[in-house]
Amino acid sequence: MPRKIGLDLGTDYIRIVDESGKIYRAPSVIVMDKYAECIAAVGDSAKKMLGRTPDHMEAIRPIREGVVADGRACSDLLRTLFEQQLNIGGMLSRTEVVVSAPGGISAMQATNIKQAVYGANVRKVTLVDASICAAVGSGLQYRNVRGCMVLDLGGGMSSAAVISMGDVAQFGMIPVGGDALDLAIVDRIRLEKGLTIGEQLAEYLKRTIGSASPLMTMGEKTVIGREEKTKKIGEARVASADILQPVSEYVKALAAMIRRILADTPPELCADIGDFGIMLTGGMSGLNGLAQAIRNLTRIRITMAHQPQDVVIKGLNALIQSGGDAKYARR
Numbered sequence: 032m033p034r035k036i037g038l039d040l041g042t043d044y045i046r047i048v049d050e051s052g053k054i055y056r057a058p059s060v061i062v063m064d065k066y067a068e069c070i071a072a073v074g075d076s077a078k079k080m081l082g083r084t085p086d087h088m089e090a091i092r093p094i095r096e097g098v099v100a101d102g103r104a105c106s107d108l109l110r111t112l113f114e115q116q117l118n119i120g121g122m123l124s125r126t127e128v129v130v131s132a133p134g135g136i137s138a139m140q141a142t143n144i145k146q147a148v149y150g151a152n153v154r155k156v157t158l159v160d161a162s163i164c165a166a167v168g169s170g171l172q173y174r175n176v177r178g179c180m181v182l183d184l185g186g187g188m189s190s191a192a193v194i195s196m197g198d199v200a201q202f203g204m205i206p207v208g209g210d211a212l213d214l215a216i217v218d219r220i221r222l223e224k225g226l227t228i229g230e231q232l233a234e235y236l237k238r239t240i241g242s243a244s245p246l247m248t249m250g251e252k253t254v255i256g257r258e259e260k261t262k263k264i265g266e267a268r269v270a271s272a273d274i275l276q277p278v279s280e281y282v283k284a285l286a287a288m289i290r291r292i293l294a295d296t297p298p299e300l301c302a303d304i305g306d307f308g309i310m311l312t313g314g315m316s317g318l319n320g321l322a323q324a325i326r327n328l329t330r331i332r333i334t335m336a337h338q339p340q341d342v343v344i345k346g347l348n349a350l351i352q353s354g355g356d357a358k359y360a361r362r
């Protein structure tokens with residue numbers, strides 16, 4: 032019997048769900064040893080090496096802005112995860128993979144995703160719309176005649192979809208996500224404190240003291256980096272207010288995206304969204320004060336999904352279990 036698994040190819044995290052509904056997660060990173068021409072590390076151990084690899088090694092993030100940027104590295108990463116984490120190495124030729132893919136991608140990008148997954152030696156690959164998965168996984172009544180909006184705020188991209196009667200009525204995305212915000216935080220601290228810090232440290236600051244509201248301060252952290260003037264190692268204290276500017280820019284970009292989509296949405300569906308509000312999903316939903324900040328800018332009620340970073344893979348699992356993946360397969 033062929034087996035069917037679900038795959039969410041995220042820019043930051045790959046999430047896989049097996050037939051029993053068990054979810055596996057791994058950072059979307061692979062480290063290649065260029066001399067030995069072999070895979071040195073994948074997932075968690077590879078992520079720890081980001082920015083720290085010696086010359087003969089290369090840390091690759093094969094997925095960028097929600098689409099495949101390096102097909103071969105993506106195939107290698109997936110095959111290794113299937114073999115080592117799921118223990119299905121011997122069964123790959125009988126395995127069908129259903130992949131959640133962003134709605135707005137081109138035919139070429141869809142082909143790239145399929146080829147990258149086929150490169151892991153699986154039997155069959157189909158794509159389904161990630162916004163539908165997000166709607167299912169967050170428990171929205173997506174088949175209802177009344178419309179709803181689901182926002183997916185990931186590491187590489189942010190998207191919003193208006194869903195009505197089980198289909199996507201309107202969709203929009205921006206290539207701005209948590210990773211772009213990390214880079215903007217690095218820039219801000221260089222400007223404000225004269226200190227260059229690493230992206231992983233910036234991500235930590237975003238999660239801990241990052242706040243989308245000037246009224247919600249989350250304390251201070253001491254960070255170590257390289258002083259711009261002296262090029263020596265130095266340290267600085269960073270407070271929520273020091274990184275409020277890039278966080279606010281991120282929130283403004285989200286609000287502009289929502290407004291653009293609503294401008295193209297029929298008034299009846301806009302009224303439904305006004306009634307029911309917007310469902311927040313994706314890892315960036317966890318940013319302190321984000322829901323309130325989006326509400327302030329859009330005047331729309333915001334609901335946060337339970338375990339927002341796993342909503343897409345959970346929805347994909349529900350679709351596979353109910354046979355709905357065939358209905359939503361991208362043709």
Ligand SMILES: Nc1ncnc2c1ncn2[C@@H]1O[C@H](COP(=O)(O)OP(=O)(O)OP(=O)(O)O)[C@@H](O)[C@H]1O
Binds near residue numbers: 097316
């Ligand atoms: N509690 C938190 N506070 C702020 N940011 C967070 C929090 N938890 C996760 N993030 C951020 O969420 C992002 C990852 O989200 P997610 O796992 O949904 O992305 P992804 O699915 O891999 O990417 P994409 O869907 O954009 O391709 C990262 O930028 C991470 O730093």
Ligand SMILES: [Mg+2]
Binds near residue numbers: 040041042183185343
């Ligand atoms: Mg995602």
